[in-house]
Amino acid sequence: MASESSIMNNNLVEKILIYGILLFWTFICLFPIYWTATTSFKTAASVTQGLLIPWVDFEPAWKGWKNLGLSPDTIFTESNPREEFFARFFNTALISSSASALAVILGSFAAYGLSRFNYKFGFMRNPDISFFFLSQLILPPVVLALPLLVLYRELDLLDTHIGMIMIYTLTVLPIVIWIMRDQFNAVPIELEEAALVDGASVWVSFFRVVFPIVLPGIASAFILCLILCWNEYFLAALITSTDAKTMPVMVASQISSQSIKWWNMAAISLALCFPLIVVAIFLERYIVKGMAAGAIKG
Amino acid sequence: MNEIKIVERDPLYVVSQSSVNPKTIRTGKLIVWASFMLMIIIGTVQGLYTFEKINFGFSNWRPLLYAYILWAVAIGYSRVLIYGERGKRNLFVFPAVMFIISIVIFPILFGLYISFSDWNLSSIDGRKFNGLDNFYQMLADPYYWNSLKNMIYYILAVLVEFVIAFLLALLLNTQIRGRKFFRIAFLIPLMLSPVAVSWMVGKSMLEQRFGPVANFARWLGWDTPTFFSNPEIARLTMMCMDAWTFIPLMIIMLLAGLQALPKEVLEAAKVDGANKWTMFKNIIFPIMLPVSLTTLVIRIIFKLKLADIIIIVTAGGPGGATDSVTSFIVREYRDRSNVGYGTLLSFVYLVLIIIFMTILIRFVNRWLQRAA
Numbered sequence: 001m002a003s004e005s006s007i008m009n010n011n012l013v014e015k016i017l018i019y020g021i022l023l024f025w026t027f028i029c030l031f032p033i034y035w036t037a038t039t040s041f042k043t044a045a046s047v048t049q050g051l052l053i054p055w056v057d058f059e060p061a062w063k064g065w066k067n068l069g070l071s072p073d074t075i076f077t078e079s080n081p082r083e084e085f086f087a088r089f090f091n092t093a094l095i096s097s098s099a100s101a102l103a104v105i106l107g108s109f110a111a112y113g114l115s116r117f118n119y120k121f122g123f124m125r126n127p128d129i130s131f132f133f134l135s136q137l138i139l140p141p142v143v144l145a146l147p148l149l150v151l152y153r154e155l156d157l158l159d160t161h162i163g164m165i166m167i168y169t170l171t172v173l174p175i176v177i178w179i180m181r182d183q184f185n186a187v188p189i190e191l192e193e194a195a196l197v198d199g200a201s202v203w204v205s206f207f208r209v210v211f212p213i214v215l216p217g218i219a220s221a222f223i224l225c226l227i228l229c230w231n232e233y234f235l236a237a238l239i240t241s242t243d244a245k246t247m248p249v250m251v252a253s254q255i256s257s258q259s260i261k262w263w264n265m266a267a268i269s270l271a272l273c274f275p276l277i278v279v280a281i282f283l284e285r286y287i288v289k290g291m292a293a294g295a296i297k298g
Numbered sequence: 299m300n301e302i303k304i305v306e307r308d309p310l311y312v313v314s315q316s317s318v319n320p321k322t323i324r325t326g327k328l329i330v331w332a333s334f335m336l337m338i339i340i341g342t343v344q345g346l347y348t349f350e351k352i353n354f355g356f357s358n359w360r361p362l363l364y365a366y367i368l369w370a371v372a373i374g375y376s377r378v379l380i381y382g383e384r385g386k387r388n389l390f391v392f393p394a395v396m397f398i399i400s401i402v403i404f405p406i407l408f409g410l411y412i413s414f415s416d417w418n419l420s421s422i423d424g425r426k427f428n429g430l431d432n433f434y435q436m437l438a439d440p441y442y443w444n445s446l447k448n449m450i451y452y453i454l455a456v457l458v459e460f461v462i463a464f465l466l467a468l469l470l471n472t473q474i475r476g477r478k479f480f481r482i483a484f485l486i487p488l489m490l491s492p493v494a495v496s497w498m499v500g501k502s503m504l505e506q507r508f509g510p511v512a513n514f515a516r517w518l519g520w521d522t523p524t525f526f527s528n529p530e531i532a533r534l535t536m537m538c539m540d541a542w543t544f545i546p547l548m549i550i551m552l553l554a555g556l557q558a559l560p561k562e563v564l565e566a567a568k569v570d571g572a573n574k575w576t577m578f579k580n581i582i583f584p585i586m587l588p589v590s591l592t593t594l595v596i597r598i599i600f601k602l603k604l605a606d607i608i609i610i611v612t613a614g615g616p617g618g619a620t621d622s623v624t625s626f627i628v629r630e631y632r633d634r635s636n637v638g639y640g641t642l643l644s645f646v647y648l649v650l651i652i653i654f655m656t657i658l659i660r661f662v663n664r665w666l667q668r669a670a
Contacts, residue, residue, distance in 0.1 A: 019474070116309055132398075144409075269493075
């Protein structure tokens with residue numbers, strides 16, 4: 001009897017410990033977002049006192065959002081910061097989604113080819129070609145950055161959407177190939193052989209038979225690419241200046257210039273992160289699937 | 299020798315009649331050569347125009363890019379014309395290869411060429427070849443070596459991140475309520491832009507007068523919580539911020555590995571009366587070894603690119619204590635806009651990375667083989 005209750009106690013202690021650690025880490029993960037969200041509603045006085053809880057410690061105001069032109073009383077009026085913000089938002093969305101789409105198309109084709117046919121380009125066989133693609137992953141952006149900067153200047157691609165899309169496609173292409181290779185390897189070849197025996201060409205069988213099966217895999221590859229491109233700062237800071245400037249660059253330039261307006265910066269940082277937080281909440285399954293694909297297969 | 303030989307039987311094997319007539323083969327070869335010649339002509343004209351040998355040409359090099367694209371398309375199309383069904387298979391891999399060649403191989407060759415020159419983008423003189431001067435300058439540049447040394451510290455920090463991530467993945471894998479909530483919450487730091495993290499955490503929460511972390515540190519008894527003035531503490535702070543962003547990635551990969559563990563083995567061990575620690579040490583950890591090593595390698599790859607938060611939060615300070623190689627090169631470029639020297643530094647970094655990764659992967663493979 002006594003031993004049974006001690007086991008119960010042990011279990012209880014263990015449960016508390018597990019949930020304690022998990023909740024503690026949840027707090028660490030979410031507190032910065034909470035802090036930023038509340039700061040965007042603070043006035044100067046409540047920022048410098050480091051107050052934490054709205055309505056209890058301080059009275060929330062629309063201060064940060066008003067400067068951005070997104071508060072209830074300014075949303076229907078003309079606002080330059082808002083125009084600027086949405087222009088950057090549009091740039092980021094356009095560049096990252098086009099780059100991800102392009103990478104997914106190029107990467108899926110390449111991964112499919114490598115999983116189905118034996119190639120021989122010069123001395124390169126399939127494993128060499130795979131390695132050639134995946135080795136791009138360890139290439140740090142800084143190595144390409146300066147030559148590309150000079151090259152883009154000559155090609156008149158500096159500060160253009162096309163130039164940004166091309167370089168972003170490159171940075172995420174190896175990740176797509178990595179994920180999609182496993183996806184295609186998991187599709188039984190007999191399905192396509194049946195289609196080919198019926199007289200379809202390889203491309204028709206790819207689109208009719210294989211594509212629908214790997215669609216979830218493609219979705220997770222696309223979302224992962226989108227996240228990486230959306231947040232990319234380093235290359236954008238070098239290549240863009242006005243026309244194709246993305247949101248991270250805009251936010252970063254404000255960090256150095258107006259560090260005093262805490263509420264303003266909080267609002268704009270939150271606006272930068274908000275779309276991806278929504279993506280994380282609703283599409284978590286796909287994100288996890290994409291990352292896990294790399295881990296299991298190795 | 300016009301045919302690409304099928305080396306072995308393809309995994310997806312199709313019997314296709316190759317009824318290609320010589321006329322289409324000739325057309326195929328013709329369009330490749332025609333577009334190639336067009337590219338050469340445009341390149342030559344533009345080259346002569348740039349060096350002021352002739353007085354007509356384009357305002358920039360972009361036509362050469364169009365010619366390259368045309369050439370690539372022509373090669374792709376000619377494969378189908380010449381090899382028929384077999385050519386269509388090449389089209390799967392071909393676009394990606396041409397894309398990477400244009401945007402990686404070409405810039406790298408170009409970068410090698412400019413790394414041996416004294417080229418200041420803002421000066422009018424343009425590029426001057428200076429041989430190995432940049433290399434000697436690098437050998438005598440204490441800040442570059444300092445940033446390499448910092449990278450070693452940053453990479454060693456990955457081990458600590460790994461321990462934390464493994465613990466959290468183990469906890470997430472137990473029977474708990476609200477696992478989906480925890481998973482999403484743990485994932486969120488990875489979603490945040492490094493720029494936003496730099497502001498939210500680096501500039502705002504670590505603010506020494508009223509930032510919540512500083513207040514907390516004061517409450518713990520640290521009188522003057524400054525996170526960026528002492529070199530060691532500044533580096534530690536940057537490590538923590540980077541860890542905060544990337545631990546989710548490791549958790550997800552490790553969790554995927556844990557969920558794929560063979561259930562029967564774990565059950566059998568439990569029946570044999572193994573306690574939690576021996577089970578972890580003798581069963582879970584050995585089986586997880588491949589996944590763990592993959593996770594570590596991927597995390598190190600991302601760590602080698604570390605730059606954004608450093609550029610924004612500390613700009614390498616104090617005195618270069620937090621510099622990563624990338625942030626140092628960027629500063630070198632921004633302050634002196636010397637493309638030549640910066641490019642050389644980045645190429646040396648690339649060579650070091652390749653050596654390091656080769657050794658690391660060989661080491662990992664050997665370890666896996668011994669374990670198996």
